Amino acid sequence: MYKDRAFTENQLAEMMHTHGVRLSAQRIAVFSYVANGKLHPSAEEIFTALSPIFPSLSRTTVYNSLHLLKDKGLIRELEIQSGFIRYDLRLQEAHSHFICTGCGRITDMPMPAGIADAVLPDYAVGSVDVFIKGLCPDCKGRRKKDLKQIIY
Amino acid sequence: MYKDRAFTENQLAEMMHTHGVRLSAQRIAVFSYVANGKLHPSAEEIFTALSPIFPSLSRTTVYNSLHLLKDKGLIRELEIQSGFIRYDLRLQEAHSHFICTGCGRITDMPMPAGIADAVLPDYAVGSVDVFIKGLCPDCKGRRKKDLKQIIY
């Protein structure tokens, strides 16, 4: 694991407060589930994980919370796989993402240097996503035949 | 434009043949629409563009053709925006993609050097996607206020 994260509920509430997000138990839980843990969860995964804690939880609340946290700059959407969006804490330091095609796990990686330098002149960079797909160490041994040439 | 593409129907048919894709008028049209033009089109856009030429064209045929061309290694999926998949000709040389958040246009860019080097040891790289979002030269003047700090 490239980086571990652990935020107390107080820290999360403080972050929400300074970003102008009003507090509610559901919102804190959603934010906590994204911020802690290294799962880069989808809305459905968040809903499934939190339903036992909030038996009345609605999917719409999860979506509402995620949209609000995103608009206020606390979390970031990862459009890694079409079909659904994954969410990640928006950190200060840049990082890229490795997606294991064997087990589906997403791992933070250091961001390669010099990406913005490769952008053509007169283009204004807003955000950079680097998605690397392949096999994680666990899956590499099991599925060596799946490895072909690198595709860009 | 980083690179222009222009393939004759004969060239496209030849490429399909050498990759083991049987020919049909619809398939050639789909492949041509992806290979020529710099649109990085979605399935729906391809369907809309080709419908006048093949009045009986079915969405399913577009999806079938795209899946086949992808499986045979002729085209590549770009999972840039969640909700739908865009398609791109699979070129020999690596390139990255710039997505203008103003006009939606997607532009090929050179691939920054040294990406694979940043991957942690013991991870096997299969593919690399670099998606840079921001404003293209046309949109930059119009919407300078939209530019915030770069988000990774």
Place this chain on the structure above:
DNA sequence: GCTAATTTTGTAGCGATTACAAAACAGTTA
């Protein structure tokens, strides 16, 4: 031209997401 295999087409269905309105809740003031 006949037969078998492939391709195309149309319909029905699925999963993630959004729209929307009603219900529940929280904070403020009287």
Place this chain on the structure above:
DNA sequence: TAACTGTTTTGTAATCGCTACAAAATTAGC
């Protein structure tokens, strides 16, 4: 405490991209 106001949550219905599937059309080999 009660009433008022704005916010949040909830549940239902609808949308959109895509997939499953079977029937119809087309193609290829004989």
